[in-house]
Amino acid sequence: MSLLDFLRPRPKNTASIARERLRIIVAQERATRGGPDYLPLLRNELLEVIRKYVHVDTDAVQINVERSSEGEVLELSVALPEPKAATGT
Amino acid sequence: MTETIVITSGKGGVGKTTTSASLATGLAQRGHKTAVIDFDVGLRNLDLIMGCERRVVYDFVNVIQNEATLKQALIRDKRHDNLYVLAASQTRDKEALTQDGVERVLEELKQDGFDYIVCDSPAGIEKGAHLAMYFADRAVVVVNPEVSSVRDSDRILGLLSSKTRRAERGEGAGAQHLLLTRYNPVRVEAGEMMSVKDVEEILGIPVLGVIPESENVLAASNSGVPVIHDAGSIAGQAYADAVARLLGEDVSMRFLDAPKKGFFKRMFGT
Numbered sequence: 001m002s003l004l005d006f007l008r009p010r011p012k013n014t015a016s017i018a019r020e021r022l023r024i025i026v027a028q029e030r031a032t033r034g035g036p037d038y039l040p041l042l043r044n045e046l047l048e049v050i051r052k053y054v055h056v057d058t059d060a061v062q063i064n065v066e067r068s069s070e071g072e073v074l075e076l077s078v079a080l081p082e083p084k085a086a087t088g089t
Numbered sequence: 090m091t092e093t094i095v096i097t098s099g100k101g102g103v104g105k106t107t108t109s110a111s112l113a114t115g116l117a118q119r120g121h122k123t124a125v126i127d128f129d130v131g132l133r134n135l136d137l138i139m140g141c142e143r144r145v146v147y148d149f150v151n152v153i154q155n156e157a158t159l160k161q162a163l164i165r166d167k168r169h170d171n172l173y174v175l176a177a178s179q180t181r182d183k184e185a186l187t188q189d190g191v192e193r194v195l196e197e198l199k200q201d202g203f204d205y206i207v208c209d210s211p212a213g214i215e216k217g218a219h220l221a222m223y224f225a226d227r228a229v230v231v232v233n234p235e236v237s238s239v240r241d242s243d244r245i246l247g248l249l250s251s252k253t254r255r256a257e258r259g260e261g262a263g264a265q266h267l268l269l270t271r272y273n274p275v276r277v278e279a280g281e282m283m284s285v286k287d288v289e290e291i292l293g294i295p296v297l298g299v300i301p302e303s304e305n306v307l308a309a310s311n312s313g314v315p316v317i318h319d320a321g322s323i324a325g326q327a328y329a330d331a332v333a334r335l336l337g338e339d340v341s342m343r344f345l346d347a348p349k350k351g352f353f354k355r356m357f358g359t
Contacts, residue, residue: 013280018236019287026243026291033247 028062035065046076054080091199093206094335095225097249099241101212103233104270107306108328109209110138111317112229115332117172118317121204124163126194127177128221129211130186136176139166140313150178153190159197168318184216191220214248223253227264229297229335233271234283242267243292266297268331273302274347285345298331300324301344 032039047061056079064075096109106127113125126149127135136142141164147157152175159175166172175194178185198206210221222228228249232242250262269285276282289296300306305322309315317332319325323344333340 015277015280015283015287018283019291022236022239022283022291025240029240029243030247 024059028059031062031064035063039063039065046078050078056081091203091206092227093195093208093225094227094229095208095210095222096229096231097210097218097222097245098212098231098238099214099218099245100233100238103231103238104300104306105212105231106135106138106209107310107316108229108231108268108270108300109135109207110315111325111328112332112335113205113207114139114166114169114172114315115317115329116205116207116335117166117169119332119336120171122171122202123205123207124173124175124198124203125207125209126175127209128186128217129177129209130217131177131179131182132211133177133179135209136164136174137313138310139174139315141166141174141176142313145176148176148178149194150185152194153185153187159194159201186217186220188220188223192224195224214244219248219252222249225249225253225263226255227266229266229268230292230294231268231270232288232292234269234277234285234288239283239288239291246292246294265294266335267292267294268298268300269296270300271302272299272345274345278347285342296342297334298327299342299345300327300331 032043043061043063047056047058050056050061060079060081062077062079064077066073066075094112096105096112098105106129109125113123116123125135125139127133128149129135130150133145133148136145144164147162149162151157152159152162163173163175166174195206208221208225211217222245230242230245230249232238246265249265250256253262255261255263267289269288272285273282277284285296285299301323303316303322303324305319306316306324309319309325316322316324317328320329327344330340330343
């Protein structure tokens with residue numbers, strides 16, 4: 001960092017943005033890995049159905065396959081948006 | 090005892106072939122009889138990086154299809170007589186590589202007393218990449234500190250732990266190592282590039298080595314001399330360190346910090 005650098009706008013720390021984006025996507029891809037190939041498709045179709053009724057983000061639907069001695073459990077979680085203050089009609 | 094090591098990455102252009110050439114050369118320099126095999130059928134390049142492109146007569150596919158013996162196809166390195174290159178076929182279709190054929194070649198190398206077999210994987214997750222990793226005891230995943238490379242590496246790690254012979258036999262995934270290439274400590278310090286620690290944390294496997302970005306890597310491939318021969322370059326030294334760690338030696342990481350700037354530079358910048 002030189003004196004002259006103070007006169008220039010500081011660039012954003014893009015490395016930390018990359019790190020956070022990767023953390024999320026890698027965790028998501030690991031969760032569906034090894035599971036049936038239809039999982040990503042299932043996730044997208046579920047998302048479409050849910051979006052007919054509630055407006056949720058694309059990452060609102062999380063699918064997980066849990067393996068235990070008794071078998072496999074397909075775990076599904078949907079994060080609903082915060083209820084907004086009533087918008088009277 | 091022969092150890093088969095795959096050099097893989099998923100993404101292309103991250104330095105798999107450069108790494109295969111230097112690690113194989115390094116193992117040979119340390120006295121181990123080593124073969125390095127190019128699995129990139131149709132896009133042969135290891136021969137160029139190893140500087141033996143004009144001596145390729147028979148290739149990997151010729152051996153698999155019994156058109157040549159392994160002895161005829163192995164090219165002895167000019168500098169080390171315990172280092173051999175097996176080139177990929179340039180013209181055949183990718184289906185020419187078969188699982189049985191690859192197994193037979195690897196088995197024959199073991200019988201011939203090779204200590205290390207280094208498999209240079211093609212990019213992607215198709216047949217060539219699959220066969221390069223299938224028989225491996227260990228894997229070196231080459232990664233650039235860049236988003237697409239890191240994501241692809243994670244995909245490859247998933248395949249390594251499920252689609253190899255070891256995994257299928259329930260022997261568990263073999264050892265996996267990360268090798269970061271094109272590392273630029275100055276950009277890491279400026280927050281423009283992910284650090285070794287970032288990449289290691291995201292992927293969750295130990296780092297075998299960090300190869301700093303260096304003009305000597307291009308110079309080495311230009312002249313067909315693996316960069317590990319360039320003992321004066323930091324990239325060459327970093328590869329030599331990685332080879333030592335591959336052999337189980339405890340060598341501390343070098344070249345991770347940006348060179349310190351002098352007073353004048355600190356005040357007035359570059």
